[in-house]
Amino acid sequence: MTEIDWSLDAYDYELPPSCIAQNPVVPRDSSRLLVVDSPSSHQHRIFHDLPDLLEPGDLLVLNNTRVLPARLYGHKPNGPAVEILLMEERQHNCWLALVKPGKRLKLGAKIEFEPASCDDSAEGPCCCLPQAVGVDRRLTATVIARDEQTGGRLLEFDIPTDSTLTKFLDEYGHVPLPPYIDKSQAAPEQYQTVYAEKPGAVAAPTAGLHFTEELFSRLEERGIEKTFVTLHVGVGTFRPVEVADVTTHKMHGEWVEVSASTVEKIRETQARGGRIFAVGTTAVRALEGAAAASEDFSLQPFCGQTNLFIYPGYKWRVVDGIITNFHLPRSTLMMMVSAMIGRPRLLDLYREAIENQYRFYSFGDATIILPMAKND
Numbered sequence: 237m238t239e240i241d242w243s244l245d246a247y248d249y250e251l252p253p254s255c256i257a258q259n260p261v262v263p264r265d266s267s268r269l270l271v272v273d274s275p276s277s278h279q280h281r282i283f284h285d286l287p288d289l290l291e292p293g294d295l296l297v298l299n300n301t302r303v304l305p306a307r308l309y310g311h312k313p314n315g316p317a318v319e320i321l322l323m324e325e326r327q328h329n330c331w332l333a334l335v336k337p338g339k340r341l342k343l344g345a346k347i348e349f350e351p352a353s354c355d356d357s358a359e360g361p362c363c364c365l366p367q368a369v370g371v372d373r374r375l376t377a378t379v380i381a382r383d384e385q386t387g388g389r390l391l392e393f394d395i396p397t398d399s400t401l402t403k404f405l406d407e408y409g410h411v412p413l414p415p416y417i418d419k420s421q422a423a424p425e426q427y428q429t430v431y432a433e434k435p436g437a438v439a440a441p442t443a444g445l446h447f448t449e450e451l452f453s454r455l456e457e458r459g460i461e462k463t464f465v466t467l468h469v470g471v472g473t474f475r476p477v478e479v480a481d482v483t484t485h486k487m488h489g490e491w492v493e494v495s496a497s498t499v500e501k502i503r504e505t506q507a508r509g510g511r512i513f514a515v516g517t518t519a520v521r522a523l524e525g526a527a528a529a530s531e532d533f534s535l536q537p538f539c540g541q542t543n544l545f546i547y548p549g550y551k552w553r554v555v556d557g558i559i560t561n562f563h564l565p566r567s568t569l570m571m572m573v574s575a576m577i578g579r580p581r582l583l584d585l586y587r588e589a590i591e592n593q594y595r596f597y598s599f600g601d602a603t604i605i606l607p608m609a610k611n612d
Contacts, residue, residue: 241548241579242483248565249586257595258419260426265451268594268601270585272577272609278585280592283446283602284454286559292459293510295501296559299441299518300464302432304402305409305424308375310349316340318347320391321412322401323438323471324491329393329401332383334471341379341389349375349408375408386471386488402435412438414598416564422599436468436491442598443516443560463501465522466493467542477566482547487568489541490518494526496537502554503535511556511607517569520546520555527553547571548579556607562589562596576610 240246261267265284272278281289290296306322318340320333335341381390393401411424429444452462468491477485502512502523514520525542527535535554545568558576563569574582585603594601 237549241574242481244477244480244482244566246579247482247567247570247574249583251565251590251596255590255594255596255600256416257597257599257601258417259422260445260599261595263448264430264446265448267446269446270589270594270601270603272581272585272603272605274606274608275577275581275611278588284451286451286604287454287458287460289604289606290455290458290460290513291511293505293508294460294513295505295510296455296460296462296513296515297498297502297519297523298429298431298444298447298462298464298515299467299469299522300429300431300433301437301441301466301468301518302435303411303428303437303440303469304435305352305405305411306438307410307412308349308408309410310347310375312340313346313348320347320389321438322409323386323388324468325401326390328397329395330380331391331393331401332386332388332471333391334386334388338387338389343379343381345379347377347379347391349377351408352410375404385486386475388471414439416597417599420599427598431464433464434466434468436466437470439469440598441467441469441516441518443519443602445599446559446602447515461501461505463498465495465498465519465526467491467518467522469518475568477568477571482571485545485568487543487545489543490521491540492522492525492542493539494522494535494537499526499535499537512554513557513559513604514555515559517558517560517563517572520558520572523554524552545571546575548575550575552576552610556610558605559602560605561598561600561602562586562594564597573605576605578611 267283269281269283271281308320311317319336323332325331376394377391379389380392427440470490471488525544526538528544530536
């Protein structure tokens with residue numbers, strides 16, 4: 237590695253706004269797929285070609301987290317409007333949240349939240365009253381602390397001790413589309429994978445959005461298996477890097493579960509010569525984070541927080557190939573993919589994708605990095 241590979245400025249690129257996908261394609265697997273098949277070559281394909289690009293005996297590892305309706309709108313009593321994005325539960329019904337505008341929410345400030353619109357495609361707060369679905373009063377919270385690491389606030393929600401905030405979110409929460417998606421007509425379920433199961437994320441594992449049940453059937457027919465991990469996507473995935481030397485960046489922890497059955501399936505795949513493909517950077521973090529947590533860096537069952545940061549120079553322990561979307565400039569996700577194929581190669585591929593009008597970011601197109609293209 238060279239020093240430039242560890243410079244934040246080296247991960248910048250110019251993206252025309254027209255390349256930012258505002259809506260997903262239908263069907264999901266009709267998105268484009270940039271196939272990186274060697275250190276010097278690539279192909280332009282469609283995502284539903286995936287079974288032809290993998291080999292019988294390969295294993296896909298997917299993140300089965302489900303996105304919470306984690307954006308809430310409210311106001312201070314008789315005061316200005318506020319918006320919060322839930323990040324993670326720190327204690328029972330106490331959540332870390334990013335708030336706008338933060339200066340208005342000092343310690344002790346109380347927030348009254350508005351119920352979500354029946355049409356969750358609408359942006360912003362709604363004045364409708366709670367319906368007969370269960371909540372018979374306003375949802376409120378109090379600011380009890382400031383989180384120095386994220387600049388967020390710790391909010392204590394006024395909820396009966398035998399209940400949880402997540403039971404209120406379907407009525408009060410909005411799907412937290414990223415800020416660069418500001419003209420979307422997507423339905424809430426289009427920002428969930430078809431296999432989303434375990435609620436807890438505040439952003440979708442977007443590489444998984446391309447899969448359909450029909451595509452899974454075709455993969456199974458070809459002898460390509462799948463298994464699941466859980467990583468609840470939080471601030472660690474998309475928190476901006478703010479240091480010039482990326483090696484000094486500190487990742488925020490995210491909750492991960494890699495089960496014994498998943499570990500066993502991976503070991504069986506490796507024993508027979510199959511390859512391990514992580515679907516998305518969150519699946520990469522889950523697998524490599526679980527390995528990093530063991531004394532000998534071998535993959536073991538794991539449940540807990542990981543703050544693993546992968547950048548060029550990283551020694552891969554589990555993952556052979558990655559399926560991923562195109563990422564924001566200067567992001568830890570670009571650095572992770574650069575660790576697999578090299579930063580100059582990645583930037584060349586991004587330029588190629590822009591020239592060929594690929595769609596970028598959460599609702600955009602995908603890439604697959606095959607093991608033959610991986611840096612050793």
